[in-house]
Amino acid sequence: MPRRYRCREPGTRRAGPQSRSASGAAAPGWDHHRVARIVFFEPRIPQNTGSAIRLAAVTGAELHLIEPLGFDLSEPKLRRAGLDYHDLAHVAVHANLAAAWAAMPAARVFAFTTRATRRFTDVAYRPDDLLLFGPEPTGLPPEVLADPRITDQLFIPMLAGRRSLNLANAAALAIYEAWRQADFAGAR
Protein backbone atom coordinates (compact mmCIF):
# COMPACT_ATOMS: atom_id res chain seq x y z
CA MET A 1 0.00 0.00 0.00
CA PRO A 2 1.65 3.30 -1.02
CA ARG A 3 2.06 6.01 1.58
CA ARG A 4 0.67 9.22 0.11
CA TYR A 5 1.56 12.72 1.09
CA ARG A 6 0.17 16.13 0.49
CA CYS A 7 3.63 17.39 1.22
CA ARG A 8 3.48 20.60 3.26
CA GLU A 9 6.24 19.26 5.52
CA PRO A 10 7.47 15.98 4.04
CA GLY A 11 7.32 13.25 6.64
CA THR A 12 5.50 15.36 9.18
CA ARG A 13 2.12 16.08 7.63
CA ARG A 14 1.40 12.89 5.83
CA ALA A 15 -2.12 12.12 4.68
CA GLY A 16 -1.65 8.51 5.78
CA PRO A 17 -2.17 5.36 3.74
CA GLN A 18 -5.07 5.45 1.32
CA SER A 19 -7.10 2.44 0.30
CA ARG A 20 -7.66 3.09 -3.38
CA SER A 21 -5.33 2.28 -6.25
CA ALA A 22 -3.54 5.19 -7.87
CA SER A 23 -4.40 3.90 -11.36
CA GLY A 24 -7.02 5.69 -13.38
CA ALA A 25 -8.34 8.89 -11.83
CA ALA A 26 -6.42 10.86 -9.27
CA ALA A 27 -6.37 9.19 -5.85
CA PRO A 28 -8.83 10.21 -3.09
CA GLY A 29 -8.10 13.77 -2.12
CA TRP A 30 -5.93 14.02 -5.22
CA ASP A 31 -8.47 15.80 -7.38
CA HIS A 32 -5.76 17.66 -9.27
CA HIS A 33 -5.30 17.81 -12.99
CA ARG A 34 -2.71 15.15 -13.74
CA VAL A 35 -0.41 15.42 -16.73
CA ALA A 36 1.45 12.12 -16.16
CA ARG A 37 3.21 10.37 -13.29
CA ILE A 38 6.90 10.61 -12.47
CA VAL A 39 8.47 7.54 -10.84
CA PHE A 40 11.89 7.81 -9.22
CA PHE A 41 13.43 4.37 -8.65
CA GLU A 42 15.55 4.41 -5.48
CA PRO A 43 16.64 8.08 -5.73
CA ARG A 44 19.81 8.92 -3.78
CA ILE A 45 20.16 12.73 -3.75
CA PRO A 46 17.62 14.74 -1.71
CA GLN A 47 17.94 17.92 -3.79
CA ASN A 48 16.83 16.07 -6.93
CA THR A 49 13.72 14.75 -5.25
CA GLY A 50 13.11 18.20 -3.77
CA SER A 51 13.26 19.67 -7.26
CA ALA A 52 10.89 16.96 -8.49
CA ILE A 53 8.42 17.81 -5.69
CA ARG A 54 8.47 21.38 -6.94
CA LEU A 55 8.02 20.12 -10.52
CA ALA A 56 5.05 18.01 -9.40
CA ALA A 57 3.48 21.00 -7.67
CA VAL A 58 3.93 23.29 -10.67
CA THR A 59 2.66 20.86 -13.33
CA GLY A 60 0.15 18.59 -11.54
CA ALA A 61 2.28 15.50 -12.21
CA GLU A 62 2.23 12.91 -9.43
CA LEU A 63 5.59 11.90 -7.99
CA HIS A 64 6.02 8.25 -6.97
CA LEU A 65 9.16 7.31 -5.03
CA ILE A 66 10.39 3.72 -4.89
CA GLU A 67 12.24 2.73 -1.71
CA PRO A 68 14.91 2.47 -0.50
CA LEU A 69 15.49 6.22 -0.69
CA GLY A 70 18.96 7.66 -0.12
CA PHE A 71 17.54 10.24 2.33
CA ASP A 72 14.73 10.90 4.75
CA LEU A 73 11.73 12.76 3.33
CA SER A 74 11.99 15.29 6.14
CA GLU A 75 15.62 16.12 5.29
CA PRO A 76 16.28 19.92 5.22
CA LYS A 77 18.12 19.73 1.87
CA LEU A 78 15.06 18.17 0.29
CA ARG A 79 12.74 20.75 1.87
CA ARG A 80 14.95 23.61 0.65
CA ALA A 81 15.02 22.29 -2.93
CA GLY A 82 11.23 21.98 -2.91
CA LEU A 83 10.88 25.41 -1.25
CA ASP A 84 7.30 26.03 -0.18
CA TYR A 85 5.81 23.85 -2.89
CA HIS A 86 5.43 20.70 -0.77
CA ASP A 87 1.91 21.73 0.14
CA LEU A 88 0.86 21.56 -3.51
CA ALA A 89 2.58 18.35 -4.59
CA HIS A 90 1.15 14.84 -4.72
CA VAL A 91 3.79 12.37 -3.61
CA ALA A 92 3.48 8.63 -2.96
CA VAL A 93 6.13 6.30 -1.53
CA HIS A 94 6.19 2.59 -2.46
CA ALA A 95 8.14 -0.09 -0.61
CA ASN A 96 9.48 -1.52 -3.86
CA LEU A 97 8.79 -1.59 -7.58
CA ALA A 98 6.39 -4.55 -7.31
CA ALA A 99 4.27 -2.54 -4.87
CA ALA A 100 4.17 0.38 -7.29
CA TRP A 101 3.11 -1.90 -10.15
CA ALA A 102 0.39 -3.39 -7.94
CA ALA A 103 -0.91 0.09 -7.06
CA MET A 104 -1.01 1.18 -10.70
CA PRO A 105 -1.76 -2.04 -12.59
CA ALA A 106 -3.00 -0.76 -15.94
CA ALA A 107 -0.58 2.08 -16.58
CA ARG A 108 1.95 2.16 -19.40
CA VAL A 109 5.52 2.44 -18.13
CA PHE A 110 8.19 4.37 -20.03
CA ALA A 111 11.71 3.80 -18.74
CA PHE A 112 14.03 6.75 -19.30
CA THR A 113 17.56 5.63 -20.02
CA THR A 114 20.48 6.99 -21.99
CA ARG A 115 20.75 3.52 -23.62
CA ALA A 116 17.34 3.68 -25.32
CA THR A 117 16.96 4.13 -29.07
CA ARG A 118 13.52 5.79 -29.11
CA ARG A 119 13.24 9.54 -28.52
CA PHE A 120 11.03 10.69 -25.65
CA THR A 121 9.28 13.09 -28.03
CA ASP A 122 8.04 10.16 -30.18
CA VAL A 123 5.44 9.05 -27.61
CA ALA A 124 1.84 10.34 -27.36
CA TYR A 125 1.60 10.56 -23.57
CA ARG A 126 -1.51 9.88 -21.46
CA PRO A 127 -2.31 11.15 -17.95
CA ASP A 128 -1.97 7.65 -16.46
CA ASP A 129 1.48 7.00 -17.93
CA LEU A 130 4.35 6.24 -15.56
CA LEU A 131 7.63 7.91 -16.53
CA LEU A 132 10.32 5.89 -14.76
CA PHE A 133 13.75 7.36 -13.95
CA GLY A 134 16.82 5.70 -12.47
CA PRO A 135 18.98 6.54 -9.49
CA GLU A 136 21.93 8.88 -9.48
CA PRO A 137 24.53 8.05 -10.62
CA THR A 138 24.04 4.52 -11.96
CA GLY A 139 20.70 4.73 -13.79
CA LEU A 140 18.08 1.99 -14.04
CA PRO A 141 19.59 -1.49 -13.44
CA PRO A 142 19.27 -4.20 -16.14
CA GLU A 143 16.67 -6.16 -14.18
CA VAL A 144 14.37 -3.13 -14.04
CA LEU A 145 14.88 -2.38 -17.74
CA ALA A 146 13.97 -6.04 -18.46
CA ASP A 147 10.80 -5.89 -16.33
CA PRO A 148 7.76 -7.01 -18.36
CA ARG A 149 5.83 -3.97 -17.13
CA ILE A 150 8.10 -1.67 -19.15
CA THR A 151 6.19 -0.54 -22.24
CA ASP A 152 9.20 1.04 -23.91
CA GLN A 153 12.57 2.65 -23.21
CA LEU A 154 13.10 6.31 -24.12
CA PHE A 155 16.04 8.67 -24.35
CA ILE A 156 16.41 12.44 -24.27
CA PRO A 157 18.81 13.61 -26.99
CA MET A 158 22.21 14.89 -25.93
CA LEU A 159 25.37 15.93 -27.72
CA ALA A 160 27.83 13.10 -28.44
CA GLY A 161 30.19 12.15 -25.63
CA ARG A 162 27.93 13.41 -22.80
CA ARG A 163 26.99 10.90 -20.11
CA SER A 164 23.56 12.03 -18.94
CA LEU A 165 21.30 14.80 -17.74
CA ASN A 166 20.67 15.45 -14.09
CA LEU A 167 17.76 13.32 -12.79
CA ALA A 168 15.46 16.25 -11.94
CA ASN A 169 16.19 17.95 -15.27
CA ALA A 170 15.39 14.75 -17.18
CA ALA A 171 12.07 14.43 -15.32
CA ALA A 172 11.24 18.09 -16.03
CA LEU A 173 11.88 17.69 -19.76
CA ALA A 174 9.71 14.58 -19.92
CA ILE A 175 6.80 16.05 -17.95
CA TYR A 176 6.84 19.28 -19.93
CA GLU A 177 6.76 17.30 -23.18
CA ALA A 178 3.71 15.36 -21.90
CA TRP A 179 2.06 18.60 -20.78
CA ARG A 180 2.92 20.39 -24.04
CA GLN A 181 1.16 17.59 -25.91
CA ALA A 182 -1.92 18.28 -23.77
CA ASP A 183 -1.67 21.96 -24.76
CA PHE A 184 -0.67 22.74 -21.15
CA ALA A 185 -4.17 21.89 -19.94
CA GLY A 186 -4.98 23.59 -16.65
CA ALA A 187 -2.17 26.14 -16.95
CA ARG A 188 -2.73 29.85 -16.84
Ligand SMILES: C[S@@+](CC[C@H](N)C(=O)[O-])C[C@H]1O[C@@H](n2cnc3c(N)ncnc32)[C@H](O)[C@@H]1O
Ligand atom coordinates in the same frame (compact mmCIF):
# COMPACT_ATOMS: atom_id res chain seq x y z
C1 LIG B 1 22.01 11.01 -13.45
S1 LIG B 1 21.09 10.00 -14.52
C2 LIG B 1 21.91 8.44 -14.41
C3 LIG B 1 22.97 8.31 -15.40
C4 LIG B 1 23.37 6.89 -15.79
N1 LIG B 1 24.78 6.86 -15.98
C5 LIG B 1 22.63 6.47 -17.05
O1 LIG B 1 23.27 6.42 -18.10
O2 LIG B 1 21.41 6.19 -17.01
C6 LIG B 1 19.62 9.68 -13.63
C7 LIG B 1 18.46 9.29 -14.50
O3 LIG B 1 18.08 10.39 -15.33
C8 LIG B 1 17.50 9.89 -16.52
N2 LIG B 1 18.28 10.45 -17.65
C9 LIG B 1 19.31 11.30 -17.60
N3 LIG B 1 19.71 11.64 -18.83
C10 LIG B 1 18.90 10.97 -19.69
C11 LIG B 1 18.80 10.92 -21.12
N4 LIG B 1 19.61 11.62 -21.91
N5 LIG B 1 17.84 10.14 -21.65
C12 LIG B 1 16.99 9.42 -20.87
N6 LIG B 1 17.05 9.45 -19.52
C13 LIG B 1 17.98 10.21 -18.94
C14 LIG B 1 17.57 8.39 -16.48
O4 LIG B 1 16.34 7.87 -16.01
C15 LIG B 1 18.67 8.15 -15.48
O5 LIG B 1 18.55 6.89 -14.87
